[in-house]
């Protein structure tokens with residue numbers, strides 16, 4: 487890690503990839519401040535970007551003029567999700583603790599990035615749980631970011647931060663957005679010639695009732711949860727087998743291919759004999775493959791009948807990394 491001396495004119499941005507975070511960066515950059523954006527990813531949001539980080543960075547730079555980097559927060563996030571101090575939202579989404587964790591991690595990066603303060607695209611009152619005035623305060627305090635976390639889109643509704651007091655940021659050029667309406671953001675984007683931006687819902691799996699329900703149940707049933715488990719949990723047909731194994735069947739060719747890429751040492755990969763239409767599968771957490779027979783039968787049940795033969799021939803292999 488390279489340590490850079492803090493520059494008053496450098497900020498690090500908590501970057502979600504959504505419009506609000508793009509606007510927050512651009513608003514501060516318009517004051518001549520260097521912004522280094524960080525997008526945290528976990529298996530619940532943004533994880534697929536890790537496989538194409540360089541392309542993603544190029545796209546964001548070309549489209550919005552923003553210098554962004556990715557950080558994988560999976561391990562700490564999965565630990566936090568088991569028991570978030572501020573509880574869950576409507577589904578299994580720990581929004582307040584998610585923001586505290588992300589702000590804490592960003593603060594820890596300030597020295598590395600030579601930043602003297604942080605910015606985020608939060609808007610007062612935009613979300614019921616995590617963007618109330620009292621919650622914004624809680625996030626600042628719990629993450630150790632009091633006075634250094636500037637929210638440019640709604641700064642005029644909030645107390646002055648240190649970079650404003652010190653004159654690094656001109657408070658007169660910050661905004662007073664508030665509430666759930668998106669119109670001010672859309673108008674601001676238009677004034678900045680930003681016309682192609684992601685939708686606000688922005689794809690956090692933990693706000694989706696079905697997938698969040700699966701994740702919650704998995705946490706209830708397992709003492710340890712790894713990123714690879716979450717990735718496997720969110721695709722295909724899921725089965726609990728009699729001897730405790732966890733079987734996931736692909737529902738189509740795309741999922742079959744994805745499953746093959748999610749294998750972990752100790753998993754058993756199963757597939758139908760070549761040219762036979764049927765699912766591939768991953769069998770995980772099965773002691774010595776004791777559920778193998780049940781897994782093979784399930785795959786046969788979900789495979790199509792072939793010419794001259796009633797049932798698929800299923801092959802399998804232990805994956806050892």
Ligand code: SF4
Nearest residue numbers: 579580581584690693
């Ligand atoms: S919706 Fe998901 S990513 Fe956003 S704050 Fe909540 S838990 Fe975090």
